[in-house]
Amino acid sequence: MSESGNEYAGHARTDFLDANWNVVFIITSEVKGTRLETPKPAMLVGEPDAKKPLVGIWEVNASPIGQSPLLSLAVFGGEGSFTTVGGYKALPPVPAVDEVASELGPGCGRWAATGSREFRLTFYSVLWKTGLVNGFQRVQDTFSLSESGNEYAGHAQVDFLDANWNVVFSTSSELKSTRLETPDPAVPVAQAAERKGVWKWEASLPGFSAQPMLGLNFVGEDGSSTSSGGSKAPAVPTVQAVANEISPSFGQFVRTGDREFQLTTYALLWKAGQVNGFQRLRSRQTLSESGDEYISHATMEILDTKWNVVFSTTSETKGTRLETPGQD
């Protein structure tokens, strides 16, 4: 870490392993990180009381100038973090952007309260061109939460930048967002800290996937969850009518009893890179006595963009904790 705290440098070693954990290839690299500007909570008013209502998972509908409305999922974390995923082909049809990118990656950023129901958010996404990161998207949002706390509306300034962080195109959009239903982590008894960490999972989903599906699940201290598995949607006609790819999913854990948890997650469904539906999973999980394994029973639904269920199945999942630093 540099003296300014805005740069770091280091070495990385990446070992690629097969299913039996045999190393098949090793890459070593030099790594340099540069901090990106995001809202600073310490400079803003209204925390922490104002901050709490925003925490959760949201469906966001953005209306950019000159583009069709764009759907995305957004997760506001309790400690100010933000992650989002939208259509990876959702780029403005302008030559300046087309020159830099053909696909858009997921976004990550930070948010802060600026008033009792007013917020600022900045997030960044990578721009892909022929398989390489060739630029970035920067989005700066300002928005207000409704009185119910379940909707927000505001404005986004969107900049597209090349690999050297030069702005090549700017636009703006209006935002409307609706909170998605998850178990309430604000209930003290419901804290799911035992699930904190990184997990691998294997799920059987009859009628959805012929083979067991594999994935990773990452759980934050606040019980927030991010999961990813195979990105290709199964060849089930009703599913394929909605989508051919599935995004990583976002969810919220709560503890419901001794080693018992509930989890609700949402993922986007992509058709030709555009958002065309949602996947919702509601599960009940039981943690082993060691705390390093779980089994889960879930209902998985495929929904269209109007939230009509078009396919549903149940699943059984086994999860195993993976070793990471900072594990309790």
Next chain:
Amino acid sequence: MKSRFIVLIAVCMLVPATLLAQPATKKELVGVWAVREAQVGQSQPPVLSLAMFRGDGSFIKCVGYKALPAIGALQEVATKLGPGYGRWVATGNAGEFRLNVLLRDAEGRPRERIPANSGHLSFVRIGQ
């Protein structure tokens, strides 16, 4: 059946070592970072990505699904890597950080070897 679907497990160890004298606290690393990775001994341009270090010790590599390098040994087992998840800790007063990242493969193996809808994955465990 399982052997037909080799899962790529990539273990990455990221141990930032070129670290300066300023003591680093956990708080200093929290935020969103633009990252450049230059493969040692290779002339290819650095690989760009975004990374987010969260205040609760968790880590997300925000790149989405990316194609693996065109290296035979890798392409044998997988064609894509997915998002990276992990945890990080401060390891000393010198501002060292360890980081575990988990990546997965979106398609598993080259398409001609598996049905396109198989969706297998890889794991990356980072940190030592």
